[in-house]
Amino acid sequence: MSVSARRRRRLAENVTAYGLLSAALVVFALFSWYPIVRGVVLSFQQVNFVSDPEWVGFDNFELLFADPLFGVAWRNTLLFTGLALVFGFAIPFVTAVLLNELRHARAYFRLVVYLPVMLPPVVTALLWKWFYDPGPGLFNEGLRAAGLPDLAWLDSSDTAMLSLVLVSTWANMGSTTLIYLAALQTIPGDLYEAAELDGAGIWRRLWHVTVPQTRFVLLVLLLLQVVATMQVFTEPFVMTGGGPDDSTVTVLLLLYRYAFVYNDFGSASALSLLLFVALGVFSAAYVRLTKRSAE
Amino acid sequence: MKSPRSRRVLVSLAAIGLLAAVPACSGGSGEERSADGKIKVTVNGQPPQTQAFERMIFDQDVAEFEAAHPDIDLEPHEGFMEVESFSAKLAGGQLEDVYYVYFTDPAQIIARRQAADITEAVKELPHVDKLQPQLLDVFRDGSGKLYGLPTANYSMGLVYSRPLFAKAGLDPDNPPRTWAEVRAAADKIAALGNGVVGYADFSKGNQGGWHLTAWLNSLGGQIARKEGDGWKADFNNDLGRTALDHLKQMRWTDDSMGSKQLLQDADVQRMMGSGQLGMYLAAPDNIPTLVKQFNGKYSDYGLAPVPEGKGTLIGGEGYMVNPKASPEKIKAGLTWIQWKYLNPDRFDSFTKRYADANQPVGLPAVPNPDIWTGALRDQQEAVKAKYANVPAQNYATYLNASTTIKGHLEPPSAQQVYATLDTVMQAVLTDPAADPGALLSAAEAKVNATLAQVR
Numbered sequence: 001m002s003v004s005a006r007r008r009r010r011l012a013e014n015v016t017a018y019g020l021l022s023a024a025l026v027v028f029a030l031f032s033w034y035p036i037v038r039g040v041v042l043s044f045q046q047v048n049f050v051s052d053p054e055w056v057g058f059d060n061f062e063l064l065f066a067d068p069l070f071g072v073a074w075r076n077t078l079l080f081t082g083l084a085l086v087f088g089f090a091i092p093f094v095t096a097v098l099l100n101e102l103r104h105a106r107a108y109f110r111l112v113v114y115l116p117v118m119l120p121p122v123v124t125a126l127l128w129k130w131f132y133d134p135g136p137g138l139f140n141e142g143l144r145a146a147g148l149p150d151l152a153w154l155d156s157s158d159t160a161m162l163s164l165v166l167v168s169t170w171a172n173m174g175s176t177t178l179i180y181l182a183a184l185q186t187i188p189g190d191l192y193e194a195a196e197l198d199g200a201g202i203w204r205r206l207w208h209v210t211v212p213q214t215r216f217v218l219l220v221l222l223l224l225q226v227v228a229t230m231q232v233f234t235e236p237f238v239m240t241g242g243g244p245d246d247s248t249v250t251v252l253l254l255l256y257r258y259a260f261v262y263n264d265f266g267s268a269s270a271l272s273l274l275l276f277v278a279l280g281v282f283s284a285a286y287v288r289l290t291k292r293s294a295e
Numbered sequence: 296m297k298s299p300r301s302r303r304v305l306v307s308l309a310a311i312g313l314l315a316a317v318p319a320c321s322g323g324s325g326e327e328r329s330a331d332g333k334i335k336v337t338v339n340g341q342p343p344q345t346q347a348f349e350r351m352i353f354d355q356d357v358a359e360f361e362a363a364h365p366d367i368d369l370e371p372h373e374g375f376m377e378v379e380s381f382s383a384k385l386a387g388g389q390l391e392d393v394y395y396v397y398f399t400d401p402a403q404i405i406a407r408r409q410a411a412d413i414t415e416a417v418k419e420l421p422h423v424d425k426l427q428p429q430l431l432d433v434f435r436d437g438s439g440k441l442y443g444l445p446t447a448n449y450s451m452g453l454v455y456s457r458p459l460f461a462k463a464g465l466d467p468d469n470p471p472r473t474w475a476e477v478r479a480a481a482d483k484i485a486a487l488g489n490g491v492v493g494y495a496d497f498s499k500g501n502q503g504g505w506h507l508t509a510w511l512n513s514l515g516g517q518i519a520r521k522e523g524d525g526w527k528a529d530f531n532n533d534l535g536r537t538a539l540d541h542l543k544q545m546r547w548t549d550d551s552m553g554s555k556q557l558l559q560d561a562d563v564q565r566m567m568g569s570g571q572l573g574m575y576l577a578a579p580d581n582i583p584t585l586v587k588q589f590n591g592k593y594s595d596y597g598l599a600p601v602p603e604g605k606g607t608l609i610g611g612e613g614y615m616v617n618p619k620a621s622p623e624k625i626k627a628g629l630t631w632i633q634w635k636y637l638n639p640d641r642f643d644s645f646t647k648r649y650a651d652a653n654q655p656v657g658l659p660a661v662p663n664p665d666i667w668t669g670a671l672r673d674q675q676e677a678v679k680a681k682y683a684n685v686p687a688q689n690y691a692t693y694l695n696a697s698t699t700i701k702g703h704l705e706p707p708s709a710q711q712v713y714a715t716l717d718t719v720m721q722a723v724l725t726d727p728a729a730d731p732g733a734l735l736s737a738a739e740a741k742v743n744a745t746l747a748q749v750r
Contacts, residue, residue, distance in 0.1 A: 048407040049386035050618045068741045134554040135490060155556045155725045241499045243557055244721035260379040261501075261710055263403065 036276075042269035060270035072246050073254040076161065077230055080250060083165040084229040089222060092173040096180030097210065110181070114174035121171065125238035128167045129154070132239075154240055157247035164235040164248060172228075176221060183217040184210065219290050226286075227279055251275050327621060333368035334627045337391040340614070341371040348652055356635050363634070367627045375612075376400060378710070385409060385617075392620045393628035398433050398610045399709040401443055405434075410442040411616040416625050417441060420633045425671045433704060434613060444629070446636035447664035448611030449578035450702055451509040452693045453477070453599040454585075459484050459491065459573045460597070470599035470692060474513075474541050477574060477602050478549065484573035485551035493551035493573045495566060496542065496720065500559045503720030504713025505705075508608055509576055510538045512703040515605030518716075519706040519746060526707050526746040530716075531739040539723050539731035547727045556724040564588065576601065578610070579690070580660040593655060597689045600696035609702035611664070639671050642678045650682035657683030658690065659697060711745045 043060055045053040064070050099109055116124065131138045132153035140150045153163045187210065195205050211218070233252040236242055242249035251271065259268035329335040342349035357369050375395045384390040396404065404410050417423050423431075426445060434443035457467035463483040471477040481493025497506045507530075508518045516534035519526045546552045555562075564581065566572035568589025582596050601607045614632050616625050638645075642663075649655070649662045656679065659665045663679040665672070687694070706712050719738050722729040 048409055049382055050407075050409055066744055068737075068744065134556075150554070152554075152725065155554075157722075157726065240557060241717070243499060243717060244725040246718050257714065261714070263378065263382050263407065265382060 039269045043273045046266045060266040063267050073249050073251045077250045080232050081229040087169040092176035093180050095177045099181055100184045113177050116171050117174035121234040124171045125235055129239050157245040160248050167235050183214040187213040223286055329368040333366055334623050335368045336624055336627045337370045338393040339372045339374050339391045340395040341373045343373050360634055390617050392617045392624050393614050396615050397612055399705050401434050402707050405436045405442050411618045411625055412440050414441045416629055427668050443613050443615035444632055445613040448666055450607045450609045451576055451601050454577040454581055455574040455597045457595055457597050474602045478545050481551035482549045491571055492553035495563045495572050495575045497558055498720035498724050499557045501710050501713035502559050504716030506576055507716045507720055512606040512608045513601040513603045528739045528742040531735040535735045536731050543723050546724050579658045583655050593685045598693040600693050604700050606701045606703050642675050646678050646682045650684055655685045657685040657687050708745050712742050715741045
C-alpha cells in the first residue's frame with residue numbers, strides 16, 4: 001500500500017473525530033479566540049459602532065495611565081490577591097487535612113464544606129452583605145452579644161477589602177478543599193506508617209510526607225488561584241461598588257466602568273490587554289521557577 | 296442495521312448540523328417597512344407588565360397613534376436606558392430607532408456620534424420651540440445641532456415623612472428651609488430611637504456624586520464651570536467644604552444619619568417606605584414610588600424645596616434617534632415622540648386618564664412634567680389643577696418655590712464625575728477623621744482629568 005493511500009485511509013478513519021472536533025474548534029474560535037484577538041485590536045482603536053473604527057495608536061493606554069484610579073485599582077487587586085492567597089490557600093489545605101483525618105461523618109462534612117460553592121456568586125454576595133450590615137447584621141449582633149464593639153466591615157476603607165476576601169474564601173474554598181482532599185487520599189498509607197515508626201509527630205508527618213506528596217497539586221492550584229483572584233469582580237461590584245473611598249476598586253471593576261458606564265470600549269480593551277499580559281508574564285515566570293525548583 | 300461507516304458519516308453530519316445551528320451575528324434591526332407597506336419604527340420606553348397602569352396607558356397610546364397615523368407601524372419595546380447594554384445593542388443592530396435617555400447620557404452619546412442629527416427634522420414638528428430652552432440644550436452639541444428631545448424633567452427637593460415629623464414634635468406643614476434646620480430636624484427625628492434615621496444620603500453607584508452635586512447647587516454652587524472651550528471642576532471651594540462639613544456633623548457629631556452607609560436610592564426608599572427615615576433629597580417622582588412600592592399613603596409624605604434654595608439640580612429624560620435610521624424613520628419616530636410626549640392637544644385627555652384611575656395628579660411629574668414655557672405652561676398648569684388628586688398642600692412649599700429656584704443641569708461626563716464624587720461622600724460618611732478639604736482637592740484633580748478627556 002502506498003504512503004498516500006495509507007494517509008487517505010487514516011483520514012477516512014478519523015473523519016468522525018475531525019467532524020466532532022471541528023464543531024468544538026469553530027465554537028471556540030467564534031466565542032473565545034476571536035473575541036480575544038478583537039480585544040487586542042480594539043485596544044488600539046476608538047469605536048462607536050456606527051462609523052468605522054478609528055486607529056488611535058497608544059491613546060487608550062495613555063488615557064488609562066492618566067486615570068488616577070489606574071494605580072489604585074492595581075494596588076487593590078494585588079492586595080486582594082495577596083489576602084486571598086493567605087486565606088484561600090491555607091484554609092482549604094488545613095480543612096482538607098482535617099477532613100482526611102476524620103474517621104466518622106466524613107461525607108457529611110465534605111458536603112457542608114462544598115455547599116457554599118453551589119450558591120450563585122451574586123446570592124453569596126447579597127447574603128454576606130446582610131451579615132456585614134452595621135446595624136442589624138449577623139456579625140455585629142454577634143459582637144454585641146459578646147460585649148465587643150461594632151465593626152464597620154464594608155463601611156470602612158480599612159476593613160472593606162478584608163471583608164470581601166472573607167466572602168470570596170468562604171464561597172470558593174469548597175472546590176479547592178475537595179481537590180486537596182483528593183490529592184491527600186492518593187498518598188500511600190505506608191509512607192505515614194514509615195514516618196510514624198521513625199518517631200515523626202503529626203507536624204513532621206505533615207511537613208515531610210503530606211506537603212511533598214501534594215506539592216504538584218499545591219503549585220497548580222496556587223497558580224490558578226492567583227489568576228482567578230486577580231480577576232475579582234463580583235464581590236466588589238455587588239457589595240461595595242468599589243467603595244468606600246475607592247478602597248475596593250479592582251482592575252476588573254475599573255474595566256467594567258470603562259466599558260459599560262463610560263462606553264469606552266477601546267480603553268476597556270486596553271486595560272484587559274494589560275491584565276492579560278500581566279497574568280501571562282506571571283504564569284510563565286511561575287512555571288519556569290517551579291520547573292527549576294523541581295529539577 | 297447501519298454499518299459503522301454510515302454511522303460515522305451520520306455523526307459527522309450531526310456535528311456539522313450543530314455548527315450550522317450556532318446563531319449568526321445579527322446585522323441590524325430595521326427593515327424599512329412592515330409587510331403591509333407601513334414605515335416600521337421601533338421605540339423603547341414601554342413600561343414593564345409589572346407596572347400595569349403605565350403599561351396600559353402606553354399600549355393604548357400606541358394603538359391610538361397608529362390609528363391616527365395609518366402609514367406608521369410602531370413596534371414598542373420594553374426597557375429604558377441601560378448604559379451597560381447600549382453600545383452592544385447599537386453594534387448588534389438591536390438598538391431601537393427611537394431610544395430613551397436620561398439627561399446624563401446625551402453629551403457622551405453626541406460626542407461618540409451615536410445619535411442622528413434631527414436639527415432639520417424637528418422644524419416640521421409643532422410646539423418644539425415652546426419647550427424650555429435649557430432642556431433642549433441638553434440635546435445640542437457645541438455647534439447648536441439638535442440630537443434629541445426632552446420629554447420630562449425633575450428638580451431636586453426634600454422628601455420628608457410627615458408622621459415622623461409629628462412624632463418628633465416638628466411641624467409637618469413647616470418643613471426645613473435651610474441645611475441648619477435640616478440638621479436640627481434630623482437630630483430630633485433620630486432621637487426617636489428604634490433605628491429611626493433623621494436624614495439619609497446616597498454614596499454608591501454614582502448617586503453619591505449626584506447628590507453632592509444637588510447639595511452644592513442648593514448652596515448656589517456648581518460642580519463644573521465652563522472655561523474657554525473646556526470645563527473645569529468648581530467644587531474645591533468654601534461651598535464644597537460647607538456641604539461636606541455639614542454632612543460630617545450630621546453623620547458623626549449628631550449621629551442622625553444612621554450607621555449603615557454606602558446607600559443607593561433603593562436602600563433609602565426602603566428606609567423611607569418602612570417609616571424608618573425622616574428626610575432625604577429627591578425629586579417629586581419618588582413619592583408615587585414610595586406609595587406604590589410600600590403600600591404607603593400620599594398624605595404621609597411631604598415635599599419641600601431643596602434647602603437654602605439658591606439653586607437646584609434638574610435632570611430628566613428624553614428620546615434620541617438611532618444614527619442608522621433612515622430620514623423616513625427619523626420623521627416617523629419624531630412624529631411619535633411629539634404626539635405622545637409633547638402634545639398640548641392631549642394635555643386634558645392624558646391627565647384625565649390618570650385622575651380617573653386614581654393615579655397621582657398634581658405633582659410636577661408625569662403626567663404633567665414641567666417642560667413648557669409661556670402659554671403652554673399655563674395651559675398645562677390649569678389642567679393639572681383641574682384634576683389634582685394628591686394633597687397639594689403637602690407639596691405647596693416645593694411647588695411655590697419651583698418657579699423661582701435657578702435650575703442647574705448636570706455636569707458634562709456626569710457619570711464619571713459622579714463616580715469620583717461618590718468617593719468623597721463615602722469617605723465623609725464612613726470615616727470620622729475624613730478631611731473634607733483634602734478629599735475635595737483629590738477629587739478636583741480626578742474630575743479635571745475626566746473633564747479634560749471628554750471624548
